[in-house]
Amino acid sequence: MKTTVNCVFCAIVAGELPATLVREWADALAILPRTGVGERGDHVLVLPRVHVATAIEDPVVTGMVSTRGAQLAAELGWTDANLIYNV
Numbered sequence: 001m002k003t004t005v006n007c008v009f010c011a012i013v014a015g016e017l018p019a020t021l022v023r024e025w026a027d028a029l030a031i032l033p034r035t036g037v038g039e040r041g042d043h044v045l046v047l048p049r050v051h052v053a054t055a056i057e058d059p060v061v062t063g064m065v066s067t068r069g070a071q072l073a074a075e076l077g078w079t080d081a082n083l084i085y086n087v
């Protein structure tokens with residue numbers, strides 16, 4: 001697994017920082033944000049297990065994360081969802 005020492009998301013994936021786990025896959029995990037909008041469970045972060053600086057760094061990883069986000073929304077029974085990426 002490629003990680004970076006200064007990436008908070010890699011630290012969460014490695015179990016070095018706490019997070020509220022929603023769902024876990026071999027290639028990704030879904031967590032609740034630490035504060036704010038996720039407290040109602042209606043906002044979830046899907047993190048790849050490999051480090052990418054932004055959503056355009058590795059389109060294959062972005063596609064996988066998109067798939068996991070859509071799977072999770074379906075599993076949770078959400079009828080409305082926004083899948084948002086950061087660049």
Ligand SMILES: [Zn+2]
Pocket residue numbers: 003004007008009010011050051052
């Ligand atoms: Zn990272």
